[in-house]
Amino acid sequence: MFKNYLKIALRGFGRHKLFTFINVVGLSIGISAAVVIYLIVHFDFTFDKFHKDGDRIYRVVTNYTYSGDAGFNSGVCGPMGGAVKTQVTGIDVVAPFFTLGQPDVFIPGNTDVPVRFKNQENIVLADGNYFKIFEYKWLAGSVQQALDAPNQVVLTSDQAKKYFPTLSYDQMIGKIVTYDTLKTTVTGIVQTIKENTDFNFHDFISYSTNQANKTIADQLQLTKWGATNSESQLFVKLSPKTTTAHIEKQINDIFSKNYKERAGVSHSYHLQPLSDMHFNENYYNFFDDRIASKTTLYGLLAIASFLLLLGCINFVNLTTAQATQRAKEIGIRKTMGSSRKQLILQFLSETFFITLVAVIISIVLAPLILKLFADFISPGISANLLGQRDLILFLVVLTVVVSLLSGFYPAILLSGYNPIMVLKNQSVSNSSKSRNAYLRKFLTITQFIIAQFFIMATILVSKQIYYVMHKDMGFKKDAILIISAPWKNLTIKKNKLLIDYIRSIPQVSLAGLGGPPPSEDGSNSTESTYRDGKKEVKIELDEKYGDENYINVYHIKLLAGRNLRASDSTSGFLINETYARLINPQHPLEAVGKQIEKFNGDKTMQVIGVVGDFNQMSLHESITPLAILEGNQTYNSARLHVALKPETPGGNEWKTAIAQMGTYWKQIYPDDDFDYKFFDDNIAKFYVSEQHTATLLAWATGLSIFISCLGLLGLAIYTTNQRTKEIGVRKVLGASVAQIVTLLSTEMVSLILIAFVVITPIAWWAMNKWMQSFADRTNISWWIFVLSGAGMIITAVFVSSFQTVKAAIANPVKSLRSE
Structure with a gap:
């Protein structure tokens, strides 16, 4: 019996090569996404699950x-x-x-x-x-x-x-x-x-x-x-x-x-x-230096589900659209004694065969996709079938679920035809009710909803990333090297000697000693108290350390007072504008000269200057009160901050300067490796997660649009085939090519507009929620939604035009002669 089903399925696939191709490709993309995302999510969710009594x-x-x-x-x-x-x-x-x-x-x-x-x-x-x-x-x-x-x-x-x-x-x-x-x-x-x-x-x-x-x-x-x-x-x-x-x-x-x-x-x-432990961002995971986000993982699962759903929707749409072409086959089979159960098994077996082919293709594609995303997935993730029983079980379950999800409704629909009506050419598929195709319209709208959501999300995430990468954070971040001295062999004398050598390099504009750069995740802090007789400002201050060149290297603005001097290590310090406003809300710059108690232990120190606000961490965090101190202790002068002069186009002055720094380094620290980083690279690392999200969304968007377009092409072929004679009659009566193309495209455009109306408020809510993680964020502009809707309409019209224009310019005599 199953052998017979297989033969019938292969013959049907051969007769409808394009529809079979669209179904296989659509399912392959959805299943490939599901397999890869399963591997990523499964990897993180299995951390430390093997411990006894965990x-x-x-x-x-x-x-x-x-x-x-x-x-x-x-x-x-x-x-x-x-x-x-x-x-x-x-x-x-x-x-x-x-x-x-x-x-x-x-x-x-x-x-x-x-x-x-x-x-x-x-x-x-x-x-x-x-x-x-x-x-x-x-x-x-x-x-x-x-x-x-x-x-x-x-x-x-x-x-x-x-x-x-x-x-x-x-x-x-x-x-x-x-x-x-x-x-x-x-x-x-x-x-x-x-x-x-x-x-x-x-x-x-x-x-x-x-x-x-x-x-x-x-x-x-x-x-x-x-x-x-x-x-x-x-x-x-x-x-x-x-x-x-x-x-x-x-x-x-x-x-x-x-x-x-x-x-x-x-x-x-x-x-x-x-x-x-593996997921809680509140507690830094110093073991692995990597915290997995459950929100991100669940988001990945949602993306996989949506792409898989798109492939299944394509299958249901195209299979039900082909119903009339199989109506007589079904009528004859029922007349010859086939039961409805046998017909359902036949159609499900055809779906299973297509799904199995798609799964096999996905298994081949999975390792290639993992290599494509190797830069931001864990190196332990692999698509090794032999070594992962869980993956084999997942593929088996996925094959069964997708087969049932895609094939059950078409099987029930096709097997339910009345053989007498079918053989009289009065199949219900040709009735007015079927032509309205409510289910197909609903599924098509669902496809457009998913595709437009991905488009909107991709545009907004890209807009936010551009914003955070280009926003003025209150300091210069380009062409600055940060060199970390080896803490075990570090002395102030060595570092001062090294910084003097580096300042002698012609390509170096300015160099200074200090602690962490202006913006870096994680910081030192100290408690402080300010009293003026009327009020008390008790607060925890972030601390930065640097010499007199620190704020000049990073172009941090000095708004009032003076810069740091070597003699200020125990007596004076700089504060940012945020802290100055707490001291004197009306005239923050008058905070210069104020005494701060219990600072840096039990010391009382004086504010010698106020600098402009800058982001001490990523734009996820708000600007907080800050103190910049002159650091004369070893660990407070552990980093060298080097500003480079602009490089000539095509030149290698920076490379030469860095090589010279390495030579000086070996003279001072012969047993330690020379290690440096560009400051703007450090800033970019703040948003690695968002950049990964943008990349994944871009791929999901591209794939969802591609799957949707495949479905549109299939439906356009089906629609034009069904309306061939109508098109011929309209042309004979004088309809132009443009009028016929408009007629065939109107329904599709209306479905896209319905999807747009449905998804816009949902997308706005989801985007607004995601943006809450940023203390400083861009606006959710109206043009994001308009661009998404317009882009989807243009893409859909362009894809379907290959078939609608072909039908519109066809000779009407041929279609009417076949009546």
Whole structure:
């Protein structure tokens, strides 16, 4: 039976090659989008799902408020881990750990000079409880003893092979690994986690090392209840049936007993589920340096669903449009004894065959599409069918669902024809009711709604990105290099010598020392209080550090007062206009000379100047009160800010200047790599997510328009075929080509206009909601909607004109002679 169905299907496909091609291409595009987006979404949603009892694993995080502003920190204060271990009930395992910086790792070699691995990341201090919460496979050593004593280290298998490539895991036990100056002994090797995880640590130094190492003890701050550090993490595994509220209350009670909150400041501790870590933007994910957005992922799923729906709509439209061509076939089959069930199975099997072909094409296309988007998807995503059972299951389910979604209604419609009426040429498909084709019109309108929404969204997102990339942020961002000095070998003397060398380069316009540039995610802050006898302004200030050249390098406007001097490090500072307005709302520039109390500790310092407002972070954030200080401490002068002179067209002056800087760098810091970045590249990174969104929307828009146009072409062919004789009669009666084309296009244009009216308010609402994430944003202009509607009409008329014009210029004698 199925063999017979297949033969009939292949014959039908051969007779209607164009319609079959349109159906296959439309479904292939929709299914390809679904497969690729499934891989992206599935990748992020599977992070850390493999841990045993994952639903009982939580991270303790800190929420705080300062002067009414909310803040979040993924870490805890140093003493909290030990206190939770001894004082909180209802917890099975408590695992504090601390991430170190980027130490150089030294491995004894065959010579007196050890092998050096520079700036290694993902190194933590942890105890054995870490491996009781997050289970690893032990290849050498054991969890019971590996991290009991100070100066022990456990390595993952990949890192162990990196340090000791010629040794077996058992031979590595007892070997020495030195982190900067900290000498440790290897006591265990664990299998590197191969599943998707944010826990990418590979060196685990025993937490108790702090007892024998003052430097590490100072970093941990185990006695400072008021010092919250995102590098100090605390994970707990709750006992069965223990509630998070019960644990949170105990932890907050402990903090309240040991720390007295300052006025205007409050802390609270909460339990963050393991499943939330990969997605919560409030708590910086320093493990992987990448937070996935559930909103974005759900948006991707919506795009995939819409594209898939477009392909299915095309199939339903074209299949029902062809109903009259199969009416006699159905009548004869019913007369010969075919049941409705058999006819439904036949039509569904045809749909299944087309869907299967489309799925096979999609499997071939998926790796190519992933390569196309390789720049902004995770490198771990692949379309390997053999290695992903979930993907195979997804494809099977997708094939069945699309087959039913696309084929069920046409199968029911076609199999329901009355054989007597069909054989008398009175098929219901030719009735007035069918000619109105309400379902086809509804589905076509749905296609236009989806396509126009994508067009509108793409235009607006592109408009906003252009706005944020070209808006004056209050500083110069072009032709400025930021060079970060190596913090481990950094001294003020070295940096001043290096900056003097760099200033001597002819292509350098100006150079200065300081901290972070004017705009950078993440910043230092300090509390400050201003009193004038009538009011008190108590606020948290963002801090920037720089020398006398800092504001000149970035062309930051000095509105009042004077610039920084080297002698101002302990006495004076600059503020921005926003803070000046808080001090003196009517005359902000008169803030110069005012005394600010409790600044930068318990100091009282004077405002020496007011600078124009500039964006300290991306345009997602509003401008906040700011202080710019003269930094004479090492970490406050860790970056070199270099303004370059304009480059001649086609010249390579910048390349030559940067090469010279690298030469000077090696003279000052011979053991460290020369690292620099262009400031405008840093600014562009603020909006990487939005640029990715724009790219995805552009592709979705293009594909939705392409699928819709395929459907329009198919419907135009069907419509002109159905109205061939009508067109012939009209031409004989004197109708012009333009009148006939207008007649055939009017219905299609009306459907586009209906879709436009429906989608415009929905698109405006969605766009307005998306724009709320920007503190500074462009307008949602009326022309976005007009351009979308007009563009859709022009595109649709152009595509359908290939068939309508052909029908309009055809010889009417041929169509009337065939009657």
